[in-house]
Every structure is written in C-alpha cells, then in structure tokens.
Amino acid sequence: MTATAGSQQPLLDVQHVRKYFPVNQGVLFRRPVGYIKAVDDVAFTIAPGETFGLVGESGCGKSTLAKLILLLEPLTEGEIVFEGQPLTRLSGESLRKYRGTVGAVFQDPFSSLSPRMRVRDIVGDPLTVTTDTPRRQIEERVAEVLDQVGLNPATASNYPHEFSGGQRQRIAIARALSAFPRLVILDEPVSALDASIRAQIINLLKALQQDLGLSYLLIAHDLGTVRFLSDHVGVMYLGQLVERSTSRRVFTNPLHPYTRALLSAALPVRPDVAREEVVISGEVPSPLDPPSGCRFFPRCPAAMPVCETVQPLLAPAEDGHEVACHLYPTSVPRGATVPGIQGGT
C-alpha cells in the first residue's frame, strides 16, 4: 500500500513495471547477450490534481518510464492502470481517448517536433487527432496556448527550425496542453529556458493545475523546479525507486544516501551563496549488469557488508516516507539477517 494516494482512486497507477532492452551482438545472427534493465520493478501512483516529481541520475530510466506510460514502448512486465483501466486493454476508441487525455513534453524538444509541420499544426495536432473540434476553434485554441507560453501567436505559421531552443521547448509545452489533457508527462520541460520564462511556465503549470485539476508527472534535473511543483517525489537509481515521500520531506530530510549526495551536489541557484558539496565517487554503474544487493553499494559512503548481497526493499521508514536502504530496518527483506537488525518487521 502506498501512503501517498489516500483513499481516493489514483488517476495513474504504475504497478511493478519492468522494461528490459536486449543487447545484441554478432553481425549476421544478432542474438541477445544480455539486457539493459532500464526500468526494474517500479511502482507509484498519481492522484488527480497532483504532481509526482521523478529525479535521478542520467540514464537511470526516467524517460523510459515516461515512454511506457505514453504507450511508446511495450512493457516487459507489470501493468499501468489509468482511471481503473489497464492500458494493455485499451484499443480503438478507448485508446484514442486515452491519447487525448494524456499530454506529453518530450526531453528532446528538437526531434520531437515534426520539421515539416507548421507550428499551428503541431500545437493543434492533439486536438485534431483525438477530438472532433472544428478547425476555427482549434486555431483559436492554438493562439491561446501559444500566448500562454510566451510565444507570439503571429508566428504560428512558421516551422520549428525557425525557433530557438527555448522557443521550441515552449512549442512542445503548448502542444501538450492544447487538448485539455488530464495528465501531462513533462520530461525536462523547462531545461532550455531562461530564469524569467522558466518561472512564467512553472507558474502557468501551477495555475492550470489549480483551475482545472491537472495531474503532472514531472521529470527534471533542476531540483528547484521539482521542489516547487511536486506534491510527492520519487528518487530513482539504476532502474529502481530508492526513496519516495512528500516533496517537502524528501528535500528537507532525505533518507537515502544517494538522495543526500544528489541534494548536496546541486549548485546554488544564486551564485553568491557558497555551499559544500559531496561528489559521488566511483564508476557510474551499468544497467547491463547492476550490482547484486543494493545497487548503490559500490559508491555508497555508508555501505555495510550486508548491502553487497541483500537487496533492500522500498518500505516506509518514518510515517509514510519510503526508502530502500539497509540503514533502515524496514528495508531488510523477510528472513534475511543483518547483524543487530531482525528482518521481516
């Protein structure tokens, strides 16, 4: 049971999801010699009107998770349930409806915008494809969202290559919002924006959430953005969630050694503030061959012998604040013994 969703039915329920990519070798007979375990048993829920923030090391599986929710990659294992409906059972009209209900901003604003479409058609596309809105109304809506993201509606007839990086990112945001979605997947939505326009977009996302009850899955390396927008935060490491709680708890009282290192490495937003940082040492581990036991073991400053062999479970350590680390007795699997700690509590 997660402590996050309360009694309300979650809008999105990600249930023990896995995604493995085969690694092929051989020129003529390409055969899998192993698997990249990009997402390896991840579960969380998002309630209506809530923002779930996802942070973690580059390559830990965040975008893959987003693609699974958007049905852009098939699941290897597990289930994703939207409003009580498993996504694997959607087809035809219900699939079309789902696609209209979920908006997305992809990490790469360049390749995600079709180069041969005008901005007007890119932004209006979700409305055209998933609804039967008349053309005039679509154009009005396009002008409205372009204005909201700080782009001149007069540029709607231009092509994506005529815009700067941050302008393209805002085109992608406008597209994600145009069809009045209920859930928006935001993969690095403001990474290319200056401080003022970034603040404008963040305020817009928050205002839309308050007015229309949107839910967001927010993936970002900018911890300030995550903290400001998220109700709950999950920290990923090498394909797995290692910590999950309310945003405030994760940022003010991080429990997992990886989360602590991550927060301490953030550069101060204001350059005049000096700060001590802990750089995580050691090789970046590979999802091809994750360490057995705790995946953070090879780099963890607090590692104990048990960590090398026994994989810690994600479990609530302090009321509702979940962590997967042997420093907390709740993470010790049933039956396993750790000196001084009895497993299975």
Next chain:
Amino acid sequence: MTTFPSDAGTSLDAPSSPSRLEVKDLQTWFYTGRGVVKAVDGVSFTLEPGETLGLVGESGSGKSITCLSILRLVPEPAGRIIGGEIWLGDTDLLQLSRHEMEQIRGRHVSMVLQDPMTSLNPVFNVEKQVGEGSMYHLGLHGSGLKDRVQQLLRWVRIPAPEVRANDYPHQMSGGMRQRIVGAIALSSQPSVLIADEPTTSLDVTIQAQYLQLLKDLQEEHRFSMIFVTHDFGIVARVCDRVAVMYAGRIVEMAPTRELFGSPRHPYARALIHSLPDPDTEVEWLTTIPGQPPSLYDLPPGCPFAPRCSEAMDICTQEYPPTFETGIAEPGAAGPPASHTAACWLYGDGSR
C-alpha cells in the same frame, strides 16, 4: 594565403595551440517570408586563451546564432552573416574559403550544439562517431583509436563504455547523448570550445563531474571556452566573465562576480531577480513583466524599453551604445577589468 592560427597549417597531428578569439560587430540576419529577423545585431567580444566566457540571456536573444556564426554554420540560405569580423589569432574566419573553414571546424574550434541529435548520425554507432575527430585530426587508428574512444567515453561518465560504444544514438538516454556530443567536441583538442547548453540533461552529480573535467582539461591545454547556459550556478562555477544578451545584442558584460554582485542593465537586474530563492517557499515565482520583443519588427531605441521601469524619453528614440560603467569592487591582481552596459542610464559619463 591565410595561415591557420598559431601552428601555421603544419602538423595536423599535434593539438592546436591556444589563440585569441575576437568577434567584432557581428550581424547575422534571417531573411524570411515575414520579414528580416535580426537574430544577432552588433555583437562584439574577445576571448583570451584559457579564458571562459559565459553567454546568458533571454530565450531567443541570439546566443546560439552567435555561436553558430563563429563556426560559420548559420542555416543558409535564410540566415546570413551580413557584417562583422571574427578573428582567430591572425585569421579572419569570415574571409576563409569553405574548404579552409572545414579545417578550422572541429580542429581549432569545436562546438557542442544545443541539440545533441543534430550532431549525431543515427546510422553510425557511438564508437565511430566519437573516434572520427581523433582519427582525422590526431591521426589515430587501430587500437590507439579504440583506446582513445574508451578514454573519452570514460571521461564523460558513460557506464560500461566497452559495451555501450557499440550502441546507436537512439539507444542512449538524453543525458548520455549530450555527453557523447561533449566527448566528440573534446576529441580533437580544439583551441576554442563552444558549448551551447551542454549540461541541460545531466543530473547535478554528473554535471559537477563534467564541469570539473572541462576545467581540468582547460588547465592542461589552455583552450578557451564559450559557455551558453541558463544556469547561473554553472556560470559562477566555470566562467571568468559573463555577457548578457537581449534581442540580438550584448547588453552587459563583466567579470562573473562583479556581474552578479552589481548588475547594471535593468534586464540583467530583472533576470537575476527572477532566480528563485531556495530558502523561502513562495506560492508564485517572480517573472519579468511584459512579453519578449519580436525580432521581426524591433521598434527604434532600446528593445527593453517597453518592459523597463527606468525607461526615459531617449530610450524609445535611440539605441543605447555600450558604456563603460566602471568596476564596483576592483580586483586584486590582473589587468584592469571592465564592466560595460548598453543602457542610457550610464550615458552621462559620470559613472
């Protein structure tokens, strides 16, 4: 004939040696169906060997186009460099033939493009693309080349590089692609490295290691860097000086600490003011009121005037030239630093 900076076009397998870069009154315009976009309109700066200049400013203000102009990679035919000079050592890059420019690119000046996917070829694997520069410019091949690729991938923290070198770009995460492009830019040991938002997809720990790598390499090889970023924490960490751009021009330029300590231009002040304060929880973030200007039809005068709380009559009539405003806290050693601003507030010569 033009000679290449410093090493006079002789041995192509030696790393290129540091040279000074000077951009003078650069103008790069786009000719579109809707009119002329003055994306870069009179940009000047110098970059000494071993120095790092931060380029910050509003989204759409011309940072990427300035960088692309230095490499003469402005998208043609719509985009054209219509004026200015770009000196690398004693060579004006704008006077070089296409062929000569190709020798400069990648070898003497290399760039990390803002969009990693445009610089990666989807049909070649990582090993081939990362190795290319070392092969052409450093003359490496065989096992030497393989080792070099492994070293570069390890530098940018790609896990299991011996396996991942066989991957294609689409098999990499966003941040891994960005680091691959970084590795390619570093591979030929350039004398000027232009990095256009090279860390936007990196988590803070890998970012810290990457910035440290750049600093270490810079110390060793004395290359200079232009670093485009929206992250002022990065600017404070790696940049010696900062130039702030707005609507196609540099509106303020100063040593890093000086700029953050006492910004002069009202846009720069407002930008720094919109950085969120991490220690206070607020309901709404601060933004600069008003809309960014449209570069299609800039009004006469200062382009920030419609949003500027200090605008005067002259501001809407005449574009402000660049004034020296004087250093607030003179530094201890080194040559006298300068702090310039393109704003009429500093035009009376009293400051």
